[in-house]
Amino acid sequence: MFASFARAIFGTSNDRALKAYRRRVAAINALEPEISALDDAALQGKTTAFRARLDAGETLDDLLPEAFAVVREAAKRVLGMRHFDVQLIGGMVLHDGKISEMKTGEGKTLVATLAVYLNALTGLGVHVVTVNDYLARRDAAQMGQLYGFLGLSTGVIVPGLDEPTRRAAYGADITYGTNNEFGFDYLRDNMKYRLEDMVHRPFHFAIVDEVDSILIDEARTPLIISGPSDEPTSLYAQVDEVVAAFLARGRVGEDGKHEFYEKDEKARTVTMTELGAETVEEMLQAAGVLPHGGLYDLANVSIVHHVQQSLRARTLYARDVDYIVREDKIVIIDEFTGRMLEGRRYSDGLHQALEAKEKVQVQQENQTLASITFQNYFRLYPKLAGMTGTAMTEADEFEQIYKLSVVEIPTNVAVARDDQDDEVYRTAAEKYEAVAKLIEECRGRGQPVLVGTTSIEKSEIISALLDRKKIKHSVLNARFHEQEATIIAQAGAPGAITIATNMAGRGTDIKLGGNYEMRLALEPGVDPVALKAEIDTNQAKVKAAGGLFVIGTERHESRRIDNQLRGRSGRQGDPGASRFFLSLEDDLMRIFGSDRMGGMLQRLGLQEGEAIVHPWINKALEKAQKKVEIRNFDMRKNVLKYDDVMNDQRKEVYAQRREFMSAESVSDIVAEMREDVIAGLVANRIPEKAFPEQWQSAELAVDLNRVLALDLPIVDWAAEEGIDEVHLRERIEQAAVQAAAAKAEKFGEALTNYIEKSILLQTLDHVWKEHLLGLDYLRQGIGLRGYGQRDPLNEYKREAFAMFAAMLDELKERVTGALAHVVVSETPAAPPPPPPVPMVESHPLPGHVAPELALTEPVVQESDRVRPFREDEVDPAKPETWGITPRNAPCPCGSGKKYKYCHGKI
Structure with a gap:
């Protein structure tokens, strides 16, 4: 008050x-x-x-x-x-x-x-x-x-x-x-x-x-x-065939629920029931897709992932609503504009699942090389x-x-548009009939109409209805922006009827009577004076008929989109009107609306073909929209909280890259890395305050040969009287400096600088890419920490920081090892740049990724990268039987070392 x-x-x-x-x-x-x-x-x-x-x-x-x-x-x-x-x-x-x-x-x-x-x-x-x-x-x-x-x-x-x-x-x-x-x-x-x-x-x-x-x-x-990953695409088609048969086998109960799965349209997720999991496991085994063990065995996690995405593709994503099939490709339709988004792909294998569903060529999954939120x-x-x-x-x-x-900012001329109360019908068919009736009324008096829809499918339903009634109209959906602007610019002509997705043509004014500049450009040879007179006459007719009438065929989940649609009418003080037509079958009413609304309308005695119009209905719908807006805001805030962690690291990595590129020479940086690597190797083999006889001297000699290509008598040095860890490290550093100086003298200063900078930058990119993949895995599973009464965000911050520190250590070791082992057979006149990596640019769409996956895309599951195998299949003497071994896993050869220090060394 x-x-x-x-x-x-x-x-x-x-x-x-x-x-x-x-x-x-x-x-x-x-x-x-x-x-x-x-x-x-x-x-x-x-x-x-x-x-x-x-x-x-x-x-x-x-x-x-x-x-x-x-x-x-x-x-x-x-x-x-x-x-x-x-x-x-x-x-x-x-x-x-x-x-x-x-x-x-x-x-x-x-x-x-x-x-x-x-x-x-x-x-x-x-x-x-x-x-x-x-x-x-x-x-x-x-x-x-x-x-x-x-x-x-x-x-x-x-x-x-x-x-x-x-x-x-x-x-x-x-x-x-x-x-x-x-x-x-x-x-x-x-x-x-x-x-x-x-x-x-x-x-x-x-x-x-x-x-x-x-x-x-x-x-x-x-x-x-x-960039492309090594994941084969054939599994998507195999799993899709099984899932299609699986869904056909299940029954739908009287409550409309499928016995094999439960879906949440708000979160766009689908979960198998216990019966569904048992059934799909049997079907996968029968089809040979699941050769060993049960569906939820560790070695079969990748198959679970494929089944889950195939289920989402078949139960949550509809052709001509969420995507279209064009030229043997799945093309996403933007839920906000209805436009085709060439080059965009759904995340986490969902796009591949849709390709398998629609029987088009399944493209490879990709691995994140770089990402940033808006x-x-x-x-x-x-x-x-x-x-x-x-x-x-x-x-x-x-x-x-x-x-x-x-x-x-106030308008230059007061808004004269009449925003009428919503009309609510029981079914979508009744609603569309009411829309068609209003369109006929407007056409009869020469009033232009703009019909806003939320999807291509719904715009085509209305278009088909108007075709049956022989009402001439234009349809705007998933076209090029230039065509879009041309059509929308003429939507104010007398009697023009334009069906468009809610934001189509945004940025182009709808001028009553028609757009003079656009028509002049599209009709070469036309008399400008006569055209101007025609448009002025048409403008007077349209104003007399009431201006542009905007019809909304459904409330959008955001009030802003509805306001944008309404705002197409009544520009610069022009007359105009707007009205929304709704039904209890609309997505917003069905998913987010009050459960009591349907019962309330029935108690009011709503008959077929009748509508209820009341300001209370508008308020109830506004409350439903606010719920969705709050939920979407929370989702965006959640994305940002996690991305802020990565953002700090991204800024640091990008600043380092720029520093490396701008430096005349990175020799000092490389030398510092080499010192840190030697200190780490020595500390790993010589425990703090240990006696020389407790040192792992032979192992240290092997490590130095592997990383620094130095064959040093570490065992003999360790046996000397009065030697300690500091003196030993100084000798190793001196030997490493001499080896690097000899190599630099052999290559020459210019080539040495080029090699050091190239290896430093390429290795930084490589470890950063691996780090991004690790953060993807961490992000997907971190929510489970909540069950242990731990804050997932704090856990993510802590582990991401530890992973970043480990990435920097890995960078130092890889750069040092690569420079120690580099060999130039002949000096090139102009060293070529590194080969380009084939890259795909994508912007996953809001609403088309599960909330827990909304941070990054595309993602490759760890279990997808490691080939499922049984212990008896691995032969330590045959690397071809090892599958793809993670760098930090024990080497399958049985040496006891990590793979990156053994057969996976640089």
Whole structure:
């Protein structure tokens, strides 16, 4: 109550922020006559003057009013657009490193030019991040005219660019690109072997367009660069055949549950019942897939993994909803946009299970080489800002994760859209009939309609229904962004009916009467004057008919997506309306809605074909959506907590790589590693405070020969009078230094530097890759520690730290051993770079990985890498019978040493 009273007197924090910004708007407006009087040359010369003032000690805040006035004047001359006062406020919010929430159609693309220009004056580079390639190209081309007029360069980052072009784009004052490309370039840079091959500049300032989509919706899973593993793919097809027969054999009870498994659609997991486990075990044995032991024997863990993923593929993932089959490939459909995501793959073998299910070629699983979450990538920018039409519902998450506050910018003209109450029906069929009836009514009065759906399957159901009723319409699903923009731009024409996934065409305005610029580009030879007159006439017709009517066919799990769909109507004060049609069979109602809602509607006497419309229903649905939003926020926070552990290690490794690459010579680093390795070897064979007769002198001599290629009389030295561990270590170090110096003299300084740096970098990459794999395994099983009353996160931190320390020790030993054994038969004129590793870039989709697997992808199970075998199959004399032996396991030859010190040595 007190808070409400305080807000009434002092205003909200948003009101107070806007009041401060409006004072600066007045200062910018006061400069307009002076700036407008400048000719083009004088206006363009302002950029050089601003940079000189920055060099003289002024700050960007000092320049802001004049710089914004310059951008507004340049936009009038180059683009024919003048920034509104509310757009100036939006630009100041972005410059302050906050999120600017502006309704659809308020010109966010133009708003960004203000903060982009001001911050680009520093010469440190500004990144503008968009949700797709089409918008990146479009905005860079359109706004690049403005920046070019003012003397700034613009680049664009999209897939398929070669390295020089990519490097030049990053070198521009302003760089447009997609979130995935920026992130993958960062990971790729940290896999390069020369500084001059890197493309990214040091991070400075980024503005994220559709910030909620990128920093919220896509942040539940990381970006991953992976390489091929040795895992065969035939097992997926074998297991899928068994699982298909297994599911067909089971019965479904009266309660709708299958006797062999239980599934949780909220968590997207499936678990076999005891009967199911027994049945599938028998079927696998009969099919020869499970030759030895039971399903849950240790040697058969990989088969359990394959069965589990095949079950998920067949019970939780539907064709034309979660994915489509195209050109003998499984192509994922983004649950938020309905777009095809070429190149993306589901995690942890799920994609391979779907390939086996759909009888397309099963691709190899991959092993993680590098990964980063969007949270940790975007937090690399010292200054980050964003803009969207829907951010307030997630304001807490933006503040907690990114330290970004949200400022709601008022519209230039008041919103006139009529947001009507939801209509709830008993069945989906009744709901679709009601949607079709409303579409017919709108078409009869010439009112354009945008129908939002949540999947391709549902958009096709509505399309088929309209076809039967002979209602002409356009369908937008899983098409290219360019086609998408073309169709969505004309969705405001009189009587136009467009069916689209909820966010299709985001970034392109729906203008009532049609889009003049788009039609002019698509219809060469058309008379511009006649076209403008036609569109003006159509616009008047559409406004008289009530503007764009947005129909939602289902509530999305996030209120933001619903608000985005609604926001397509009523831009810049245009008339419009929106209404959502729901049924008790909708996923949100079925999975997250109140169990009492169905009973309540029946008690109210709801008949077939009738709908219930009441504000209480809206509130109940909002509560259900809030439940899902909270659950998804918890999932993203959980991902981030675990990734923060890896992030600290990733920063350290990447900093080390950069240090190695920038150093003229790494000889001192290598020498320090060699000393640490010798100290470790000596300490391993000479216990603390032990007498010389207790030393393992012979074993130490073997270790030194294995690692350092030194044949030293350790046994004789140990027998000398008065020798101690310190003197022995000094002799070994001296011998190692002499051997290294002799090798360096033989190779020459240039080649020695090259060899040392190459081995150091390649070995670091190798042990880091193995470490990532180890963290994957640790992450998957760490949740079980909770049953022992231990905090899984603390356990993960502790063990990950120990693994990182072990990785550094392994790095030192491998580098030292490799340099000691390296041989150059002839001196090459120009040493070739290391061979490229075939890599796959992927971004697992939110909602398509089980929560416990949402951290990394793809993952290879340890049991998948070690060939199942029986003890009597292993012949110590025949390495081909050993399978793939982990480096820290005892060597199968029977020597008693670890494999890495015996047959697996470098």
